[in-house]
Amino acid sequence: GAGVSQSPSNKVTEKGKDVELRCDPISGHTALYWYRQSLGQGLEFLIYFQGNSAPDKSGLPSDRFSAERTGGSVSTLTIQRTQQEDSAVYLCASSEGTSGYNEQFFGPGTRLTVL
Amino acid sequence: DQQVKQNSPSLSVQEGRISILNCDYTNSMFDYFLWYKKYPAEGPTFLISISSIKDKNEDGRFTVFLNKSAKHLSLHIVPSQPGDSAVYFCAASANDYKLSFGAGTTVTVRA
Numbered sequence: 001g002a003g004v005s006q007s008p009s010n011k012v013t014e015k016g017k018d019v020e021l022r023c024d025p026i027s028g029h030t031a032l033y034w035y036r037q038s039l040g041q042g043l044e045f046l047i048y049f050q051g052n053s054a055p056d057k058s059g060l061p062s063d064r065f066s067a068e069r070t071g072g073s074v075s076t077l078t079i080q081r082t083q084q085e086d087s088a089v090y091l092c093a094s095s096e097g098t099s100g101y102n103e104q105f106f107g108p109g110t111r112l113t114v115l
Numbered sequence: 116d117q118q119v120k121q122n123s124p125s126l127s128v129q130e131g132r133i134s135i136l137n138c139d140y141t142n143s144m145f146d147y148f149l150w151y152k153k154y155p156a157e158g159p160t161f162l163i164s165i166s167s168i169k170d171k172n173e174d175g176r177f178t179v180f181l182n183k184s185a186k187h188l189s190l191h192i193v194p195s196q197p198g199d200s201a202v203y204f205c206a207a208s209a210n211d212y213k214l215s216f217g218a219g220t221t222v223t224v225r226a
Binding site: 003004009031033035040041042043044045048056091093095102103104105106107108109 | 117119121124151156157158159160161204206212213214215216217218219
């Protein structure tokens, strides 16, 4: 079956612009996660959704970052007024459940470059 | 602060030999550990895991060892094959959904 997909695969934007990143999880997966990987760093947790609600937004680095999920499926991560430090690969993952014992399946990521 | 550290950014090994990847963690609440493998332009894929109640888990050519007292785990790949060339991430969980990842180790298997 289809895995997690993300779009766009690459995004180049100018500082100060808003960007939207999209994630399509595996069908039936109730949990969805956003991570980002900055150069030379590990994956950094951003936000987690259970269904359409986000009980944990603790990893969002600033109020310029927001995310929503609709229909228990597609999720959009929005970054407003982008800054150069936002440049990173943004990865989405989904899982059947929410414990660490449920395998998280990752998408290929969106590489964001802020000029 | 990074709670999971992979101090070797790269590893080069000859085909057929053993690859040993190391990972250290600081959070004593971590009770589940995972290794992910990532090829270029793809997302990380789950490779092998270990619960804190065990000290070893083996799956084919891949074995993960956990030393809780040292807060250290390692991944052994034997024998190494060219298809194993990838970035390997160590990750840990404190019995919840939030995974903490290391920065990754790039493995290159030489023919």
